[in-house]
Amino acid sequence: MNERLLGILVNSFPRLLLYLFKVTIPLTVSIFTISVILAFILALIQVLDIRVLKTLTRIYVWVFRGTPLIVQMYIIFYGLPSLGISLNAFPSAVIAFSMNYAAYMSETIRAAIQSVPQGQIEAGYMIGLTYGQIMRRIVIPQAARVAFPTMFGSLIGLTKDSSLAASITVVEMFKTAQQIASKYFEPFALYCEAAVIYLMLNTVLTLLQAFLERKLTWKQPKEESEKIPALQADTE
Amino acid sequence: MLEVKNLYCSYGSMEVLKNVDFKVDNGEVVAVIGSSGSGKTTLLRCLSFLNKANSGTIIFDDFKKDITRLKKNDIMKLRSKMGYVFQDFNLFRNMTVRQNILEGLVTARKMDPTEAWKIVNEMLEKVGMSHRAEYYPAQLSGGQQQRAAIARALAYNPEIILFDEPTSALDPELTREVLAVMKRLAKEGTTMVVVTHEMSFAQEVAGRVIFMENGVVVEEGRSSEFFTSPKEESTRRFLRLSMQEQDYVI
Ligand SMILES: Nc1ncnc2c1ncn2[C@@H]1O[C@H](COP(=O)(O)OP(=O)(O)OP(=O)(O)O)[C@@H](O)[C@H]1O
Ligand SMILES: [Mg+2]
Numbered sequence: 034m035n036e037r038l039l040g041i042l043v044n045s046f047p048r049l050l051l052y053l054f055k056v057t058i059p060l061t062v063s064i065f066t067i068s069v070i071l072a073f074i075l076a077l078i079q080v081l082d083i084r085v086l087k088t089l090t091r092i093y094v095w096v097f098r099g100t101p102l103i104v105q106m107y108i109i110f111y112g113l114p115s116l117g118i119s120l121n122a123f124p125s126a127v128i129a130f131s132m133n134y135a136a137y138m139s140e141t142i143r144a145a146i147q148s149v150p151q152g153q154i155e156a157g158y159m160i161g162l163t164y165g166q167i168m169r170r171i172v173i174p175q176a177a178r179v180a181f182p183t184m185f186g187s188l189i190g191l192t193k194d195s196s197l198a199a200s201i202t203v204v205e206m207f208k209t210a211q212q213i214a215s216k217y218f219e220p221f222a223l224y225c226e227a228a229v230i231y232l233m234l235n236t237v238l239t240l241l242q243a244f245l246e247r248k249l250t251w252k253q254p255k256e257e258s259e260k261i262p263a264l265q266a267d268t269e
Numbered sequence: 270m271l272e273v274k275n276l277y278c279s280y281g282s283m284e285v286l287k288n289v290d291f292k293v294d295n296g297e298v299v300a301v302i303g304s305s306g307s308g309k310t311t312l313l314r315c316l317s318f319l320n321k322a323n324s325g326t327i328i329f330d331d332f333k334k335d336i337t338r339l340k341k342n343d344i345m346k347l348r349s350k351m352g353y354v355f356q357d358f359n360l361f362r363n364m365t366v367r368q369n370i371l372e373g374l375v376t377a378r379k380m381d382p383t384e385a386w387k388i389v390n391e392m393l394e395k396v397g398m399s400h401r402a403e404y405y406p407a408q409l410s411g412g413q414q415q416r417a418a419i420a421r422a423l424a425y426n427p428e429i430i431l432f433d434e435p436t437s438a439l440d441p442e443l444t445r446e447v448l449a450v451m452k453r454l455a456k457e458g459t460t461m462v463v464v465t466h467e468m469s470f471a472q473e474v475a476g477r478v479i480f481m482e483n484g485v486v487v488e489e490g491r492s493s494e495f496f497t498s499p500k501e502e503s504t505r506r507f508l509r510l511s512m513q514e515q516d517y518v519i
Binding site for chain 1: 360362378
């Protein structure tokens with residue numbers, strides 16, 4: 034590797050990291066947060082079987098899973114201004130991504146909620162819990178555990194897919210790499226460098242997932258179970 | 270204490286219970302027997318409103334009402350006097366044994382946690398599960414799970430406990446430990462309805478036995494007489510078959 038190329042790579046690295054932390058990660062985190070909340074509401078509407086809303090939800094899922102994300106982004110960023118609604122690139126990307134991801138995630142969450150055995154719900158009723166208490170204390174915690182790996186997979190997918198936002202002029206890490214690449218005519222090196230940074234980010238996330246999944250099982254190591262526990266089931 | 274009259278229940282177009290009359294007195298242990306598919310589970314589920322009956326009257330002490338016209342409140346109130354022990358335990362998988370038992374006291378009945386804690390310890394003691402209080406269901410044997418489930422049903426001091434084949438998911442060893450707990454409850458005067466295939470248990474513990482076939486009660490009687498001199502031909506056939514089966518097992 035020649036010195037010039039090495040210099041470009043070394044000099045561009047902090048700049049790419051800057052855009053990773055300044056744009057890519059905030060973009061990913063906002064999209065993920067919004068889409069999880071939205072997906073949860075969509076899933077609940079279906080599980081609770083709320084008549085009219087349920088039909089609307091099905092239509093929503095059908096439309097947003099059935100059309101490409103990039104088309105949705107173009108409609109919001111380039112299309113809506115002609116209807117008098119002009120949004121900046123970043124919020125346009127957040128809206129399009131969130132609506133698209135929520136459509137997929139709502140199916141994951143719905144399936145997870147429905148995977149909790151009916152018998153536990155009946156047992157809940159028999160000991161005097163209300164439907165709301167059963168959902169909050171029994172169904173949702175177990176559904177969360179079931180949905181967790183898939184949801185985390187979506188998060189990892191999102192860190193990479195967020196580069197699609199570059200197509201509607203959001204300057205995130207990939208777009209920054211693109212700019213540097215065209216400035217120095219070194220596309221191969223710069224795109225590889227961007228790839229390495231994505232890979233580093235997702236290595237961290239993958240390790241985090243494994244760690245959290247271990248935390249989330251309802252099993253206790255033997256030593257711990259011998260200890261006298263703190264009073265846990267108090268409040269609410 | 271608990272009584273249903275003219276109970277009808279169906280799944281879709283298939284009638285499962287046809288004009289069943291059923292009554293349990295205070296302190297009584299009633300065994301419900303009958304071949305698979307005869308409607309025993311459905312009967313318990315109608316009594317606890319987990320299934321909707323088509324028609325019938327429910328009487329609980331001085332409460333009496335058309336079973337199809339119960340309000341949400343009625344159901345809550347009646348259920349609060351009942352315990353239900355399921356064939357497959359149905360412990361809450363995300364909670365330890367202790368939390369499972371606390372749930373009906375603290376979350377449902379808003380009991381003071383310190384008080385509830387004491388009751389839970391008593392219940393754990395009663396079913397011999399004190400040493401497994403902080404275990405999750407996934408870490409327990411079937412017999413331990415069922416004993417925990419019994420403790421959960423006992424904790425809020427129901428007036429009657431309904432058992433649906435509490436041991437049929439267990440091997441003989443584990444069956445014995447669960448039956449031992451149930452025998453103790455019977456001795457203490459707990460009112461119980463027990464759907465069971467354990468004829469020796471019915472014979473030994475139940476005061477009264479009810480035999481069901483195809484959704485009707487064919488015969489009922491004091492267990493001392495029921496097993497020695499059954500009146501109906503179908504009862505005799507059923508008893509003969511199940512006694513034989515039991516000989517094989519032992
Ligand atoms: N959820 C259901 N949907 C449709 N039919 C059902 C359902 N549950 C039970 N049945 C039918 O109702 C009839 C009575 O079933 P039930 O479970 O009450 O029998 P059971 O006496 O408890 O049998 P077992 O000894 O096998 O538990 C059976 O013919 C069964 O096929
Ligand atoms: Mg049954």
